[in-house]
Amino acid sequence: MFFKNANNLLEKELLKEIDLDKIPKHIAIIMDGNGRWAKKRNLPRSFGHKAGVETIREIVKVCSNIGVKYLTLYAFSTENWKRPADEVNALMNLLVEYLKGELEELHKNNVIINYIGDISMLPDICQRELINSNIKTKKNTGLMLNLALNYGGRNEIVRAIKNIAKEVYNKNIEIDKIDENLISNYLYTSNIPDPDLLIRTSGELRISNFLLWQIAYTELWFTDVYWPDFKPYHLYKAIKDYQSRDRRFGNVK
Ligand code: FPP
Numbered sequence: 001m002f003f004k005n006a007n008n009l010l011e012k013e014l015l016k017e018i019d020l021d022k023i024p025k026h027i028a029i030i031m032d033g034n035g036r037w038a039k040k041r042n043l044p045r046s047f048g049h050k051a052g053v054e055t056i057r058e059i060v061k062v063c064s065n066i067g068v069k070y071l072t073l074y075a076f077s078t079e080n081w082k083r084p085a086d087e088v089n090a091l092m093n094l095l096v097e098y099l100k101g102e103l104e105e106l107h108k109n110n111v112i113i114n115y116i117g118d119i120s121m122l123p124d125i126c127q128r129e130l131i132n133s134n135i136k137t138k139k140n141t142g143l144m145l146n147l148a149l150n151y152g153g154r155n156e157i158v159r160a161i162k163n164i165a166k167e168v169y170n171k172n173i174e175i176d177k178i179d180e181n182l183i184s185n186y187l188y189t190s191n192i193p194d195p196d197l198l199i200r201t202s203g204e205l206r207i208s209n210f211l212l213w214q215i216a217y218t219e220l221w222f223t224d225v226y227w228p229d230f231k232p233y234h235l236y237k238a239i240k241d242y243q244s245r246d247r248r249f250g251n252v253k
Helices: 009-017 034-040 045-066 085-108 124-137 153-169 180-185 232-243
Strands: 026-030 070-077 112-116 144-151 197-200 219-222
Touching (some): 009 232, 034 045, 045 070, 045 085, 070 085, 085 112, 085 124, 112 124, 124 144
Parallel strands (some): 026 197, 197 219
């Protein structure tokens, strides 16, 4: 097992209740509440993001250990550019720090680092670190850590439609061949199965433009806990809940 074992009693107890043969293959997380976590402590918002990175470190390790195959984290949305420049800069710096600091260990532990979204808008250093991390790890076979950066679900769908329209115009695709499968193949997530479980922290009950196409049949799980306070214990709770659900995909039993 990579990294560390469950380290507190509650966590260990809850882990025992999880069926390790039915771990969700793909977990997506809207990591919300960093700003409020910082505000509660009279700290600048960027401290909340810094604390949020610690949670990312821990949750990535746990997901890898219990056999999650894909973990998609909403790290920066197409709407997040509206934030003050110093907060955007702090987030970009944290991304670079995280990749530089974790790459070797993640690689050693078979993790693939991947990204979705239009990264061409990110600072060069971020693009470089992301591309390097991806190149170095893409042949790994363990957990895929999929970072959503300058990502928006609607933007992703618009991009797919434009690309499909070009192919139709160039007579490479017949209109009758356009189906759900084809559209999925034109999304950033073309090589990734749809999420089984979507977690949102901080008490907000919305999707915020995340993976709009992909979550058609995803199980949703919300918690009031702010992202920096989200612990493996909460992840196990979400997975236990997920395992108790009856996924019918529109069918009957
Ligand atoms: C939401 O909290 C969080 C974000 C918009 C950014 C999440 C990014 C990180 C934790 C760090 C950078 C990423 C990596 C991969 C190292 P919020 O600021 O919206 O919180 P609030 O709703 O309480 O204001």
